[in-house]
Amino acid sequence: MRNPLLAAVLSCAFAAHAATPSTTFADVAAHLQAPPPDARPMMRWWWFGPAVQKPELEREILAMKAGGIGGFEIQPVYPMALDDAARGIRNVPYLSPDFLDAVAFANRTGRANGMRVDMTLASGWPYGGPHVTVDHAAxxxxxxxxxxxxxxxxxxxxxxxxxxxxxxxxxxxxxxxxxxxxxxxxxxxxxxxxxxxxxxxxxxxxxxxxxTGQQVKRAALGAEGFVLDHLSRNAVDHHLATVAEPLLKAFGDTPPYAVFSDSLEVYNTDWTDDFAAEFRKRRGYDIVPHLPAVFTGQGPDAAAVRRDWALTQTELANERYLTPIDDWARAHGTRFRSQTYGEPAVSLSSTRLVALPEGEGPQFREFSFTRLATSAGHLYGRAVISAETWTWLHSPAFAATPLDMKAEADRMLLQGVNQFVGHGWPYTPPGTPEPGYAFYAAAVFDDHNPWWNVMPEVTGYLTRMSWLMRQGEPANQVAVLLPNDDVYASLVPGKVSLSAEMHKYVTPALTGRILDAGQNLDYIDADAILALGVRHPVLVMPHVTRLAPAVLDKLAEYVRGGGRIVAVGGPPSLAPGWLDAARVSATVAAQAQALFAHPNVRVVADDDAVGAALTAVLAPDMRLSAQVADVGFVRRKLADADLYFIANTSNHPVHAQASFAAQRKAAAWLDPDSGRMTAAVLPARLDLAPYESRVLVLADALPAVPAPVAATTEVADLGRGWTLRFPGQDKAQRLDTLRSWTDVDATRYFSGVATYEKEVDLTAAQLALARLVLDFGSGTPLATTPKVPAGMRAMFDSPVREAAQVWVNGRHAGAVWHPPYAVDVTGLLRPGRNRIEVRVGNSALNVLAGRALPDYRLLSARYGQRFVPQDTALIAPQPSGLLGPVKLMGAATR
Known part of the structure; x- marks a missing residue:
């Protein structure tokens, strides 16, 4: 065990490192151009084998830093190759001295380069391994x-x-x-x-x-074994002593920024050795005579007993898994970052037990694990809320583009995320054919990707928005009560998960009606109401039938204080659990009837009626002149300003007038890519390209900012006469018209960066325009219902496949990687001849399509089949390069 005094000092240092949110817009404005580095996105760094070498570890850390990535989470997983001395590949056992030495080196190197270093407290997921005996197994x-x-x-x-x-x-x-x-x-x-x-x-x-017999998923060499019993304190303590302690010793006197637990996927778990005794102590009766009701769901008592049975599992997971790991992390000078959802059935309020909540999933118009984490963060005062992002983005591996990244990231931001953990970065040994390794079911965001040339711009956007969404306080106006007791009562043996079943109550229709009423929302549960009350102006109760009398007392206090309730269905009428249920149910029914008689309570028949009821009691936080369901927003409130992040999540342009509930004296638009501001007039004209986002600043006072200038006049058509040069080619190709380089046999399977060059003559009169923009085209929306194998993608064909850096007369003008595909070149052009250079990086799928897929037969024979690459049948050459049209556009003359 490390020195406790040192651990306390390190703990304080960690707390001091986390930036305090700004309270005034002047503080915010001071950091818009260069946000603090702790808001940079991280990457989950897969160490395959583990078979890693220090020179490559250092190279990849430096590459991450160069790409604007702020840190990494070390995640050892399954071997990708057999031992090969000629290539320097040697799979070493998990927790072996060689592995721990590599961890120590990565930590030192990352810290020396100003990087955040996190460590998962296991290999693969969920926690487990060879140290887990059958008596400690799930x-x-x-x-x-x-x-x-x-x-x-x-x-x-x-x-x-x-x-x-x-x-x-x-x-x-x-x-x-x-x-x-x-x-x-x-x-x-x-x-x-x-x-x-x-x-x-x-x-x-x-x-x-x-x-359950469940084995650790995707385990590294030497990490195979049972998943541990997450309801057993003995099993958790043994894991901490056997796995976590050696890991933390490898970090020496600089512990990781955080230790990590992935989503709880302990399939089929619903018991532990002392469950019956714990149940009797907590619930006041013996569960054993009721086991047939738990299993069959039959009989008048079954639902109430199931509720008690499932709730007991939540309490045990809270007390025996989440709390001890969080305590252990604090004692070791670090913090516990946890995806607190899944099975066993942890609740929203379980997240109060961890330092750093994390979500997963971009479903901003339906029930979301991400909103579980952000809501808990908002309720329980966690300023930084992360999300595992891009987990299933645009399969197969290497298909995901920078635009795909933005499309999903914006949906995360709309739910309140302000720290991205990318999924992920695969360690790749030197000498591996390009584009290197990939995790079996995830996108790849490393420097083997041809479009890596725009990664600094992508991470710059993510950093600025993450930091901005940490400032002030969350300002969602609607809370949705998660009916945990109703869901507990419906759960069945072998699938005890609140998060998996909550969508039946928090439906897409319910979420959509709230958002379409011009509101954003948080979740809340009974535990949070008892501990904190309800702070939102409106509470939505979706078909809640089971609720404790103490919670109803809190809700009565809430409406007496001016709070509003919109209830779907009718009033609660049932006791949450079995003990003394008849008496408690009568109390619940009487309290609920009295509550629902209050004029601040509205009852609607179904989810579709929630929007109108909300509008009747609460002014829209953002109102659009034309109802556009795919436009979302999230607001942060400062003492003297309100920040609205607004995103078009669709593949079509949006044009609307927008008005806002926040009343301030000045308004400005903030460009998320640059941090520069232009003046805005309210109601604001909202013109958003597909997947475009903007920030509206409403403040008591703002510095003078320029008016926006739209480049709408065509100055020159640049669609013809380009030359195209590929790496290693002495002779450039002359292009009469722009087209995909996959149309040519010689370059159909080329993945990399190719350079387009063009010279254009301009007059002084043309350069007198107020603004000049290189416009690369608008792109093409795709059908909205194609088959996406897993996760999501941007349903859009870009005119630049996939991203590009633009240079004008030898000076860097900017990058194009999302709509609108335009770069401001004002001040870079001169009268006479001008040289334009566009360096385009395409998809790695092209080179993969040109060769046979790897054969993992011998690898599986040696280690067992630990993975199957996903959706490889979809690997095919993708259109690449500048597809046109390209125009020089200008604004009105000065």
Whole structure:
């Protein structure tokens, strides 16, 4: 164990490192051009094998830094190649001295270069490995049914194996709680238990505390084994001692910025060794007689008992998994970053137990794991809320483009994310054919990607928006009550997850109606209401039937203080759990009836009516003259300003007038790419290209800023007469018209950066225009319902495939990687002849399409099949280069 005084000092240093949110716009404006580096995106860094070498580790760290990436999370996973001394590939066991030495080197090198370094406390996911014995493995309760003849006077009890215990057995005519009676578990020497004879065949139903058998997913060499029991403190403590302690020792006196736990995917878990005893202590009754109701869902008590059974699992996960790991992290001078959703059934308020909440998923118009994390952060005061981003972006690997990245990132920002963790960066050994390694089911964002030349601009956008969305305070006006007790009551053995079932209550229709009413939203749950009250002006209750009397007391206090409730369906009427349910249900019904009689409570029949009810009680935070469902916003509130991030999430342009609830004296548009501001007039004219985003600043006072100038006059058509040069070619190609270089056999499978050059003559009169812009075309929307294998993508064909850097007369003008595909060249052109150079990076799919796929047969024979590359049938050459039209556009003369 490290020095506790040193750990405390490091902990304080960590807290000081996290930037305090600005409270005034003057503070914000001072950092718009160069936001603090702690807002830069990170990358999940996959170490395959692990088989890593220090020179390549250093090279990749420096490449990340050069690309504007602020740090990395080390994630050791499965081998990608057999040992090969000639290539320097040697797979070493997880936690071996060589592996820990590589971790130490990466930490030193990253820190020396100003990078954030995080470490996952396992290999693969969920936590587990060879140190997890069967008694510490993820647990479940299984049901065994044995047919018994009518005349039988004894029954053979089910056999149990290692890690199993027979909990209870029942006999009856059917697997139905009403038809079953318990039988004694005392068996004779022959292993049979006595039962009374009957005049008809029966069934013996036994309940056995067992193990899921789940193995760690995508484990590194030497990390294979059972997933640990997340409801067992002994199992968690053993993991921390066996895995986490050696990892942290490798970091020496500079612990990681954070330690990480991925989404909880402990499939089929619903029990632990002392579950029955813990249940009795917490719920006040014995669950064992109710196990048939838990499994069958039959009988009047089944739903209430299931609620108690599932809630107990949440409490155990909170107390035995989340809390001890967070405590351990703090004691070691770091912080616990956790994706707190999945199974076991952790809740929104479980996230209060971790320092750094993290979400996943871009579904901003439906129930979202990302909004779970951001809502918890808003409620419980976590200033930085991250998201695992681009997990399933535009499959197969290497298909994702910078525009795809922005399309998903904007949806994350709309949900309140302000730290991106990219998924991800694959370590690639030197000598690997381009474009290098890829994780089996994810996009690739490393410097082997041909469009890497624009990564600094991509990360610059992400950094500026992440930092901006940390300033001030969150300002969502609507809270949606997550009906945890109703969902608990519906859960079944083998699938105990609040987050997996919540979409049945927080439906796309409900979310869409709230957003279309000009609002953004947070989730809230009963625990948060009891601890914090409700701070939002309006609370939406979606078909809530089970609610504790104490929560109803809080809601009554809320409406008396001016809060508004929009309830879908009717008032709650049921006790959350089983104990004393009749009396508690009567209390709930009476309290709810009184609450719903208050004039501040509106009841609507269904989700579709929520929008109108909201509009009747709350002015839209952002109102558009034309209802455009794909335009979203999120607001941050400062003492003297409001910041609205506004994004078009669609593949079509948007034109509308926008008005805002925030009342300030001055307005300005903020360019997310540059941080520069131009004047705005309210109501604001909102003109957004496909997937474009902007920031509106409403402030009590703003410095003088220029008026926006639109370049709408064609100065010159530049669509012809380009030359195109590929690396290694002495002779450039002359292009009469612009077209994809895949149309030519010689370059169909080329992936890389090719250079377009053109000279253009301009007059002094043409250069007198107020603004000059190189416009590369508008692009083409794709059909909105194509088959996307997994995740999402931007449904748009760019006129620049896939991204480019632009130079004018030897000076860098900017990059094009998202709509509008235009670069401001004002001041870079001169009378007479001008030279324009466009360096275009395309997709790595082209080079992959030109050769056979790797054969992993021998790798799988050696290590077992630990992965299958995803959607490889879709690998094909993609259109590449400048596709046109290209024009020089100008604004009105000065």
């Amino acid at each position: 647990a479940r309760l299984r049901q065994a049914v044995v047919e018994v003849a009518a005349s039988a006077t004894s029954v053979a009890l089910p056999a149990v194996t290692n890690g199993e215990t027979l909990i209870a057995a029942f006999v009856g005519t059917a697997v139905d709680p009403a038809a079953l009676t318990p039988i004694a578990l005392r068996a004779g020497l022959d292993g049979r238990a006595p039962i009374a004879p009957a005049n008809m065949p029966r069934k013996v139903v036994a309940y056995i505390a067992s193990r």
